[in-house]
Amino acid sequence: MAERGTFRVKTGLAEMLKGGVIMDVVDAEQARIAEEAGACAVMALERVPADIRRDGGVARMSNPAMIRGIQEAVSIPVMAKARIGHIAEAQVLESLDVDFIDESEVLTPADEANHIDKFEFEIPFVCGATDLGEALRRIGEGAAMIRSKGEAGTGNIVEAVRHMREITGGIRRLGTLSATELPSAAKDLGAPLEIVREVATSGWLPVPLFCAGGIATPADAALMMQLGAEGNFVGSGIFKSEDPERRARAIVEATTHFADPERVAAASEALGDAMTGIEMSALGDDGRLAERGW
Amino acid sequence: MLAQQGDFASHLEHLASVGAVGTEVREPADLNDLDGLILPGGESTTISKGLERDDLAERVIEFGREGRPILGTCAGMILLARDHLGLLDISVKRNAFGRQRASFEEELEIPAVAPGNSFPCIFIRAPWVEQSGPEVEVLGELDGHPIAVRQGSILALSFHPELSDDDRVHGAFASECREARSSGDR
Numbered sequence: 196m197a198e199r200g201t202f203r204v205k206t207g208l209a210e211m212l213k214g215g216v217i218m219d220v221v222d223a224e225q226a227r228i229a230e231e232a233g234a235c236a237v238m239a240l241e242r243v244p245a246d247i248r249r250d251g252g253v254a255r256m257s258n259p260a261m262i263r264g265i266q267e268a269v270s271i272p273v274m275a276k277a278r279i280g281h282i283a284e285a286q287v288l289e290s291l292d293v294d295f296i297d298e299s300e301v302l303t304p305a306d307e308a309n310h311i312d313k314f315e316f317e318i319p320f321v322c323g324a325t326d327l328g329e330a331l332r333r334i335g336e337g338a339a340m341i342r343s344k345g346e347a348g349t350g351n352i353v354e355a356v357r358h359m360r361e362i363t364g365g366i367r368r369l370g371t372l373s374a375t376e377l378p379s380a381a382k383d384l385g386a387p388l389e390i391v392r393e394v395a396t397s398g399w400l401p402v403p404l405f406c407a408g409g410i411a412t413p414a415d416a417a418l419m420m421q422l423g424a425e426g427n428f429v430g431s432g433i434f435k436s437e438d439p440e441r442r443a444r445a446i447v448e449a450t451t452h453f454a455d456p457e458r459v460a461a462a463s464e465a466l467g468d469a470m471t472g473i474e475m476s477a478l479g480d481d482g483r484l485a486e487r488g489w
Numbered sequence: 490m491l492a493q494q495g496d497f498a499s500h501l502e503h504l505a506s507v508g509a510v511g512t513e514v515r516e517p518a519d520l521n522d523l524d525g526l527i528l529p530g531g532e533s534t535t536i537s538k539g540l541e542r543d544d545l546a547e548r549v550i551e552f553g554r555e556g557r558p559i560l561g562t563c564a565g566m567i568l569l570a571r572d573h574l575g576l577l578d579i580s581v582k583r584n585a586f587g588r589q590r591a592s593f594e595e596e597l598e599i600p601a602v603a604p605g606n607s608f609p610c611i612f613i614r615a616p617w618v619e620q621s622g623p624e625v626e627v628l629g630e631l632d633g634h635p636i637a638v639r640q641g642s643i644l645a646l647s648f649h650p651e652l653s654d655d656d657r658v659h660g661a662f663a664s665e666c667r668e669a670r671s672s673g674d675r
Contacts, residue, residue, distance in 0.1 A: 197593040204592045207613040207652050210496040211530050235532040271532050294589035318590050451493055
């Protein structure tokens with residue numbers, strides 16, 4: 196008998212996206228450019244994070260008509276964002292047949308205490324995390340992919356690096372503990388013991404780990420792959436740059452050939468200007484999207 | 490193991506568990522001295538562009554025409570078809586079962602691919618074979634659509650044996666590669 200929406204089927208799509216680049220797009224035209232450049236999926240949203248930052252106000256799920264337009268324009272998977280804890284937005288996205296939902300801190304949170312129960316859905320979810328405990332809590336709620344939060348819309352890779360190192364370092368530390376020490380570690384991480392045990396044994400998350408939040412150059416993409424990311428999300432970094440088409444292609448190339456500096460160098464030539472970027476100290480405490488969610 | 494993009498790491502784990510040595514192929518020189526090649530699951534559009542960018546498409550076609558075994562899963566099946574590498578005389582329908590919500594797993598009897606018990610087949614936005622030429626052997630069907638086909642030393646599956654815990658497909662592929670090496674002149 197055919198079974199849909201199993202954990203294996205959900206993480207299966209995440210597995211398919213590995214080694215690839217998922218690009219933020221705001222309309223069908225950008226989606227076509229992304230697909231043509233070799234994106235393995237697109238994230239449909241109304242404004243890229245850099246514009247959400249600039250405009251302020253409440254950022255919500257995208258207009259369904261816009262999502263449909265993008266689904267019709269490309270054959271690669273289409274993802275869309277729901278607000279943290281906004282069950283109804285996620286239901287709407289599932290009814291639209293999007294391939295993956297990003298329960299995202301880039302949008303304004305709808306629930307300050309609870310994330311969505313992702314087991315209730317047939318389609319997979321990706322969630323952001325800043326450290327291992329947060330990643331494992333999201334997996335405990337049913338996430339089929341974890342991404343670093345980074346600091347979206349800044350074009351500054353520093354926070355993504357911090358989060359990726361927190362997550363992978365946390366995994367390595369768990370591996371050094373004895374079985375009797377794991378319950379206490381689970382308590383400290385605020386994460387389900389069963390998943391903590393699984394990670395300690397396998398040495399990796401039970402779902403794919405991607406990088407998001409701050410990639411602006413091919414070298415940024417290669418850096419994150421070297422730090423353990425299994426694929427990259429790029430938001431503002433592409434369509435806020437001078438030549439999105441070439442930059443998109445170059446970031447795809449650098450994600451595949453991340454261990455080959457000559458290829459990354461070749462991909463980085465003649466790209467025009469990257470997005471300007473924001474230094475973290477200029478954000479202030481209220482400007483940090485990564486602090487949304489727990 | 491073609492490593493442009495996709496779930497090549499899962500294939501490598503299965504190869505290791507059946508005692509085969511897998512290496513990642515990202516450029517033409519990586520193909521030298523290989524006894525067989527796997528085209529993984531992933532996004533066929535992305536992988537196909539990667540093959541062109543890295544001058545691999547022609548080399549993979551040569552590799553297949555020399556009679557060296559190739560296994561393609563999901564996106565790999567799409568790449569082997571007429572519209573891409575043309576190593577299989579088939580046309581495929583992409584995302585034939587629908588978008589991700591329609592993805593599923595099902596135990597299927599495909600004796601020619603996995604002898605004995607049924608095989609846990611995982612279909613992710615999977616293709617099926619729409620039309621095939623006379624030299625193509627259909628090994629398995631689902632709802633009347635071919636989902637496992639072979640032409641000579643090339644095997645293509647709509648589903649993902651690499652995502653299951655069952656090693657039979659990789660075991661058979663590794664044996665085929667060993668036989669091809671000992672019978673060939675390489």
